[in-house]
Amino acid sequence: MEMQDETGKRRRIEEKVSEDKISALPEDLLVHILLLVPTKDAVATATLSKRWRSVWKMLPRLEYIDAYNSKSDKSVWCFLDKSLLQVKAPVIENLRITLGPSCPANVDVGKWVDYVVERCIQRLYFTLAWPARKPRSLSKKLYTCKTLKTLNLSNKILVDVPSQALLPSLIRLELIAVVYKDEDSLVRLLSSCPVLQDLLVQRNQEDNVTKFSVKVPSLVFLSYVNFFEEGSLVIDSPGLKILNRIDYSECACLIENMPPPCLDMAEVDIDSYPNDKFLTSLSSVIYLNLTLPMNGVDAISAVNFSRLIECKLTPSNSSYLWLESIMRLLHNSPKLKVLIINSECYSKNEDEDEDEDEDEDEDEEAEDLPLWRNLLQVHRDKEDDDDGVRINV
């Protein structure tokens, strides 16, 4: 059935392009056109004519994506195996590979790595979406690639980093639910990236790393997600400006070497009580988005936010204690212009019936929250005064 489709398709393509006018275009224009076409179809143009035989091989951007959850479809692996090693582009700008459960189990999924490293690969996105299989490691050459700017490794990949690792061009690193050989491997990986700016991490349950240490002097943006109870985070990156942390573990996050605090933006969603150092590191932010347990809100309100302009709070439950904490927060945030309170829980106490479900006011003109009216009035007063705060509770 598939064979018929292939020949039928080929004939259709031949009809359309057989004018040969299009084939007479210079190669770089043909490549430009093929870039707009799915990889599979682009490679199929090789059969059109002599002219087209090698055009697709110059494509600098390629995608081999298995449908994530379909077990019955044939894996893209066979196609990848046949075509990737024929690519002749001097620089591979983008390569995306996602192999799903339909990929044969015993293939050497890493053998193309050496080849693309030689072709000066710049951006690589590699996912092994194999729920039932063991993680696989990749060729060591990946970790000494001079040209790699973006690297995304996802799921069943075993990050096994050699001692001589060096990624001199890597700017963005995404480690999504991968497994590490050991903590040293992770440390070696992060130390091998002298110009790394963005790091995105999603922890896996048993990834062989207890303390996830982010010691990267050049780092500007860190996104750390841990849905599991184990696993702690230590940040030692003095240049960090933006922090996103979703962390449901019991462990506090340690931030080292950040005097004075210089974060510009933080989005934090945690279950545990934030420690002092962490709170201090948040004090410099201009934009803050917090989801905290109740006692956490209390702690936050003790911090002096000298630069805070916009703040969004989602407390995990509400009570009258809330209001005092908010007052203190306003008092400690002289530049605050926008305060958004996202109250997700129903109040247990009837007297405090001001909780609306899923309420989000985009600015101070919220009519729906009568309790907060005084609060917001206070807020407006703050803006009018240059110094000094009058708080009417």
Place this chain on the structure above:
Amino acid sequence: MIVLKSSDGETFEIEEAVALQSQTIAHMVEDDCVENGIPLANVTGEILAKIIEYCKKHVEGGGGSEEELKIWDKEFIENIDQSTLFNLILAANYLNIKTLLDLTCQRVADMIS
């Protein structure tokens, strides 16, 4: 106003804003060599007319909504034959008009996939 001369001797006078959508022409204007009109040896009058039609519509976003412009583009590209399409690609490449090049290449890409 800028004067463009096609390879087969036709001249077209167009507003600067229309002509500047071509990066090639824009550079020439910067380098100040447009005194006696710009000769385009690689583009025939027929193709140049089509290109000017496109550029006129696309000056500053086309004056209509994005949707309207997309519809206009669709009609524009669907009403030309292969030979014209081929020549448009070459001309858009030579004149460095990114949006037109993308439109024409996408047309061929759609035919292939």
